[in-house]
Amino acid sequence: MPHFDVAIVGAGAAGLFCAAQAGQRGLKVLLLDHASRVAEKIRISGGGRCNFTNRHLDIRTGHQHYLGQNPQFARSALSRFTPQDFIALVQRNGIAFHEKHKGQLFADHSAQDIIAMLLDACDRTGVQRWQPCTIDRIDHIDTGNTAQGAGRYRLHTAKGIVQAHSLVVATGGLSIPKIGATDFGYRIAKQFGLPIVALRPGLVPLRFAGDDWAPYAGLAGVALPVRIATGEKKQAMAFEEDLLFTHRGLSGPAILQISSYWQPGQSLRIDLLPQLDVAAALQKAKATTRKLLPNVLAQWLPGRLADAWCQRQSAWQGPVNQCSDKALAQLAQSLSGWQLTPSGTEGYAKAEVTVGGVDTQALSQQSMEAKGKPGLFFIGEVVDITGWLGGFNFQWAWASAHACAQAL
Ligand code: FDA
Secondary structure, eight states, X not given: OOEEEEEEEOOSHHHHHHHHHHHHTTOOEEEEOSSSSTTHHHHHGGGGTOEEEETTOOTXXXXXXXXXXXXXXXXXXXXXXXXXXXXXXXXXXXXXXXXXXXXXXXXXXOHHHHHHHHHHHHHHTTOEEEOSOOEEEEEXXXXXXXXXXXXXXXXXXXXXXXXXXXXXXXXXXXXOGGXXXXXXXXXXXXXXXXXXXXXXXXXOOEEOOSGGGGGGTTOTTOEEEEEXXXXXXXXXXXXXXXXXXXXXXXXXXXXXXXXXXXXXXXXXXXXXXXXXXXXXXXXXXXXXXXXXXXXXXXXXXXXXXHHHHHHTOGGGSSXXXXXXXXXXXXXXXXXXXXXXXXXXXXXXXXXXXXXXXXXXXXXXXXXXXXXTSTTEEEOGGGBSOEEOXXXXXXXXHHHHHHHHHHHO
C-alpha cells in the first residue's frame, strides 16, 4: 500500500499552495481532487483574472476583513504569510498584475497564470497529484506507533488505498456545486467529532419579491455607487460600493459584501446618493429650475432609476418648482434611506463563498491542526473564516495553507 507523509484532499487554492510548500520541505505529498479540472475557482475568479490578494489587509487589524464566530483566529496565519509574501511570489514568477479598486490585485493576463505558478511549484517539489480521483472513505488507524512513516490515515480512493501520516482537508465550501464543490470537508470534520458553524451562502446576490419589488423589476443593468447597511445600530455593517439591479433583485459589490452579514428577515438600508445632501439639492432645484422631478434626479442618478423612483408617487412627477416642500422632503428621505427586505439569496449556485464551516475553536490557530486529532488539518474556505470581497478569501487560502505546511 503506498504511503505518504501527507495526503491533501482538494486541489484548489489552499490545497495546491499547501502541497507545494510541504513538497518544498521535503515531504512526500499526495494531492487528490475528484474534479477533472484543477483549481476551477481560481480560473473563474475575478472575472478570469483572479483577484489573488488585497494590499490593504493590515496584519494588525486584518481580521476586520473576515467573518466567523472568531475572526481573530485568522490573525496568526495572516500575520505569518502576508499579501506582500504572495505578491513577492507572483513577482518572482514574472506574472504581471495591477491594482483595481481598494487594494485589490489582479493578474494582468489571466487567472491561468496563477494556476500555472502553483502547479509548477507542485511539480518541482515532487507532489503527486491524482485527479480526477474520488475518495470513498477515510479511516483513522490507531497504530500506537506515531513515529515518522507510520500511517495514521487510510484513504480509500478510486485509485486504490493509500496511507498518510497527516491528512489535510482543503475541500473548500459549498459554492458553485457544478464546478466541484461538495460537503466532503464538513463530513470529515463530523466524522472526527469536530463541530461545524452553521453554513450559508455569502458574497451572493439577493432576491426580492412581491409588490415592494414591482417598481424596480424593469431596472436590470442599472448600476450606481451607494452606501448600504444592515443589522441593528450597534452591530450594523455598512459598505460604500456599487449596486447593480438584476432581473431578480440586486447584486454588485455593495450587495455581495452586505449579503455575508445579512440574516433572513432583516432589512437593508440603502443611501442611493451618499455623496449628496439630497434635501438641500432639491430645494436649490426648486428655487432655480422648472424641470420635471425625474429630470432633476437624472442629474444625480441613472435616468431609468430616476424615472422609476418618481413613478412611486404622483407628487414626485411634476415640475420641481410646483412641488410641495413636504413632497420634496419625503423624496429626499426615500432616496437616502431606502429600506427593503430581501426575500432570500440566489443560493450556493451564485454565491462566491460559504459563510460558516469547521469551528475554529476546534483548531490550532498556529497550525490549523484539529485539537486532540494529531495529523488532521483543515485549511481554506472549509474553515469558519470568510473574507470580504476583494482578494481576502484567496489570502486566507494562501495563509492558512502556509501555516499548515510549516507544521506538517
Ligand atoms: P477551493 O474551492 O478553491 O478548492 C476546493 C477543492 O476541493 C476543489 O478543487 C474541489 O474540486 C475539491 N473537492 C471538493 N469536494 C471534494 C471531494 N469530495 N473529493 C475531492 N476533492 C473535492 N476569492 C478571492 O479572494 N478573489 C476572487 O477574485 C474571488 N473570486 C471568486 C469568484 C467566484 C465565481 C467564486 C465562486 C469564488 C471566488 N472567490 C474569490 C472565492 C475563492 O475562490 C475561494 O474562497 C477559494 O477558492 C477557497 O479556496 P479553497 O482551496 O479553500 O477551496
